[in-house]
Amino acid sequence: MRYRFTGKLHQLGFLLLSVSLILSCETPDGTSSNTEVVEAVGNEELVLASWQDGAKDKIINWVDATTTEGSPDFIPVADRIAVFDNDGTLWSEQPMYFQLAFAIDEVKRMAPEHPEWKNNASIAALLNGDMQGFLSGGEKALLQTVAITHTGMSTQEFDSHVKNWIKTATHPKTGKHYNEMIFQPMLELLDFLRANEFKTFIVSGGGIDFMRAWAEEAYGIPPYQVVGSMMGLTYVDSTASPELRKTPELFFNDDKAGKPVGIARAIGKRPVFAAGNSDGDYQMLQYTSTGDGARFGMYIHHTDSVREVAYDRESHIGQLNKGLDDAAKYNWMIVDMAKDWKVIYPYEMK
Amino acid sequence: MRYRFTGKLHQLGFLLLSVSLILSCETPDGTSSNTEVVEAVGNEELVLASWQDGAKDKIINWVDATTTEGSPDFIPVADRIAVFDNDGTLWSEQPMYFQLAFAIDEVKRMAPEHPEWKNNASIAALLNGDMQGFLSGGEKALLQTVAITHTGMSTQEFDSHVKNWIKTATHPKTGKHYNEMIFQPMLELLDFLRANEFKTFIVSGGGIDFMRAWAEEAYGIPPYQVVGSMMGLTYVDSTASPELRKTPELFFNDDKAGKPVGIARAIGKRPVFAAGNSDGDYQMLQYTSTGDGARFGMYIHHTDSVREVAYDRESHIGQLNKGLDDAAKYNWMIVDMAKDWKVIYPYEMK
Known part of the structure; x- marks a missing residue:
């Protein structure tokens, strides 16, 4: 099925991030200074x-x-x-919110079945690993990413997509x-x-x-x-x-x-x-x-x-x-x- | 607070009843032909x-x-x-749906605090015990009845209204x-x-x-x-x-x-x-x-x-x-x- 971008995309407010944030914010350090295991005595x-x-x-x-x-x-x-x-x-x-990491990973995974996505500049940039290009698409690009990865399928299909992702994907820092x-x-x-x-x-x-x-x-x-x-x-x-x-x-x-x-x-x-x-x-x-x-x-x-x-x-x-x-x-x-x-x-x- | 009828009343579809039904449908018989008490032996x-x-x-x-x-x-x-x-x-x-009975009872209970309701022909008919007059107001009258009794208050207030009603109101037949x-x-x-x-x-x-x-x-x-x-x-x-x-x-x-x-x-x-x-x-x-x-x-x-x-x-x-x-x-x-x-x-x- 070809995905049609909808006029209601502007309503998708809940994953909104300002465009600059993904690359600019602090990142976690993988080291762990406190691995104390509490010995439970009772x-x-x-x-x-x-x-x-x-x-x-x-x-x-x-x-x-x-x-x-x-x-x-x-x-x-x-x-x-x-x-x-x-x-x-x-x-x-x-x-970034882990759900957004999921959405980005999903765009990449699903892309082979959606050759038409190459016609969308922001999604194409994402697929080429060009995060700056992707983010220059602003809110619209982020919301499209959420829409094409979270909707247009059954709840059961979405559930198995998330389960597969959480089993396999790993955090960039840890x-x-x-x-x-x-x-x-x-x-x-x-x-x-x-x-x-x-x-x-x-x-x-x-x-x-x-x-x-x-x-x-x-x-x-x-x-x-x-x-x-x-x-x-x-x-x-x-x-x-x-x-x-x-x-x-x-x-x-x-x-x-x-x-x-x-x-x-x-x-x-x-x-x-x-x-x-x-x-x-x-x-x-x-x-x-x-x-x-x-x-x-x-x-x-x-x-x-x-x-x-x-x-x-x-x-x-x-x-x-x-x-x-x-x-x-x-x-x-x-x-x-x-x-x-x-x-x-x-x-x-x- | 004076209640203002809203233009969105037509959206209140869930309690919709055809106008004729309340008076025309069958009613339960209060007698009980089967009061067998099962003697539990195990x-x-x-x-x-x-x-x-x-x-x-x-x-x-x-x-x-x-x-x-x-x-x-x-x-x-x-x-x-x-x-x-x-x-x-x-x-x-x-x-009738018991929730509608609640709404009608509530209109009567709340009426003294809402003298303006007398200016609404359907609600006024209801208050005068004229069910036919009330029902001649059609869907609009029913939806207004639900709106003025279910909204315009806090969830806590509504909850105590329902609790008071269920403690006191009785079914017309049983x-x-x-x-x-x-x-x-x-x-x-x-x-x-x-x-x-x-x-x-x-x-x-x-x-x-x-x-x-x-x-x-x-x-x-x-x-x-x-x-x-x-x-x-x-x-x-x-x-x-x-x-x-x-x-x-x-x-x-x-x-x-x-x-x-x-x-x-x-x-x-x-x-x-x-x-x-x-x-x-x-x-x-x-x-x-x-x-x-x-x-x-x-x-x-x-x-x-x-x-x-x-x-x-x-x-x-x-x-x-x-x-x-x-x-x-x-x-x-x-x-x-x-x-x-x-x-x-x-x-x-x-």
């Missing part, structure tokens, strides 16, 4: 093992207070809803598979909350189908607990095997003020715990923290230029500015990755 | 106790086949997704609260599937926020497992207590071909079990039954004119026509309410 020691004591205590104290019956801060099990941003909160997001670049301390936090009967949800600006393809294996979060941005979807029953076709209009942008909306639509309860890392998560943390009763808001602050990447107020990706300004006002915990995390990635522990 | 007897043997065996055999490891039809726990329509499948829907008119055999089916590690979801054309207000208590289905039609939603953080405001445009119509779309968006997995009662559920059952591996599609056929209401091919509400025609093709089980169910409502068992 159950107590296993909880949040990769967190340094001060940060660990804050989390444990809050969970104790909210899950101990009779405590003034007790939260019934049915209301224990915990929401997590994904990019920069559960896994890395530099030097050389690791992208799903190895998830944050070990956050895996422990997810486990700890679930062990205390919290339901854990992803609430991300990223594409919902992209995340669902690997999130269950990576985080233990099933597809129906993933909330994300969504493209169009059409039920096609013209064959004996009806399917859902992905179409290139933006249906829902699950970012910024869209996050509380996405939460209300998909979860239907106000969360009591929220973790994010950028101003895109501000409203999600605000909505969580301003509810009645005990609440926990957490910002992951990317402070580690050695083990990961240091960025915040000036970053094109994952900018954290307003969130830092208002952290005290809302009693948000700022996690200092360099100081509070003993390890960043699970592979450092092996 | 665990075996407790399973699907309100189902007659033939229908019961079909369900149990399928669940056995799909949950026994080593069985050729085995379904892993992660894929055990069961979806249920609500109106007419989990509770009654005559003489005199029971609406949430007492849920189907006992379906409660047992939900329990049986959950006991076998199926996740149970509602997938309904009804409003998602309306259902969430009472579905957990009625069915044991939490808000994040309710999929439904959705109006607009806006995050408002202009006060110290940010909230989500409901706005009167239709965001998603979770009916007919919208049901597989709603399932893909909210659940992200193809169901293996689906139950419905009308042609509005056809695509949901079709999408379920045409997936790979063992599948179960079930249509509740409203055949009981004594204990409930008998209706199918010609009904304005819950029309079941194409579903009956194609049941054999897709191997769908047609549940004959009169013959297959020992009781209809839980209160018959007391």
